[in-house]
Structure formats: structure tokens, C-alpha cells
Amino acid sequence: MFSFSKFTAAIVAAFIIKVQAQETHTVVFTNLCGTGVPTLKVNGATLSTGGSFTSNGPLISAIAYLDVGCGADGEGCTMVETTLVNPTTPGSGSSTDITLIPPHSFSVTTGFG
Numbered sequence: 246m247f248s249f250s251k252f253t254a255a256i257v258a259a260f261i262i263k264v265q266a267q268e269t270h271t272v273v274f275t276n277l278c279g280t281g282v283p284t285l286k287v288n289g290a291t292l293s294t295g296g297s298f299t300s301n302g303p304l305i306s307a308i309a310y311l312d313v314g315c316g317a318d319g320e321g322c323t324m325v326e327t328t329l330v331n332p333t334t335p336g337s338g339s340s341t342d343i344t345l346i347p348p349h350s351f352s353v354t355t356g357f358g
Contacts (some may be wrong), residue, residue: 268301268302272285272327273297276295278353286308287306304328304329306328313353323350323352323354329341
């Protein structure tokens with residue numbers, strides 16, 4: 246027989262699964278340079294050219310840069326690499342860094358936070 250406590254546990258579990266499925270991440274650009282086009286890409290596909298972008302789920306291996314004459318994937322410019330994902334265990338989850346590793350190089354002051 247299906248008891249009330251098992252039914253409540255099933256509803257709570259369904260709610261937790263639904264909440265986890267609601268993972269979103271928003272990238273917002275603030276361009277204080279007065280020039281260039283803020284660009285957000287994943288796997289070569291442009292997700293944003295200055296407007297806010299919201300991912301309805303994890304945002305994996307994204308790149309962001311201020312296009313001031315950069316290559317197609319930010320070559321020649323300062324680039325931010327990011328993975329935005331809700332943590333599943335302590336110490337896991339999102340990771341973001343600034344790269345100047347060739348073919349990228351310093352072009353503008355860049356930050357995230």
C-alpha cells in the first residue's frame with residue numbers, strides 16, 4: 246500500500262528534480278571602453294553581441310571577448326573562458342579564467358565577477 250509518507254517523499258523528490266532542471270546562468274556585458282563589440286560564443290556559434298544572454302541549463306566552454314578587430318574566435322584579443330554549471334558536489338561547478346595564451350593577446354582590460 247502506498248503510504249502518505251511515501252507519497253510526500255515522492256512529491257518532494259519530484260520538486261527537487263524540477264528545481265534542478267531549472268538551472269539558468271546569465272552573462273551580462275559592461276563595455277566601458279566605448280568601442281568594440283562584446284561577443285559571447287560556444288563552439289563557434291555566436292550567442293550574444295552585447296546583450297545579456299541567459300542559458301537555460303549549463304553553459305559549457307563559452308568564450309567572451311571585446312571584438313576590437315579580433316579573429317573569429319577572439320584570436321589576437323584578451324579572452325574570458327567560462328563554464329557555468331550548478332555544482333553537484335562541494336568544490337565542483339563553475340569555472341572562469343582570462344586567457345592570453347597565443348593566439349590570444351592583451352587587447353583591453355577585462356574582468357568578470
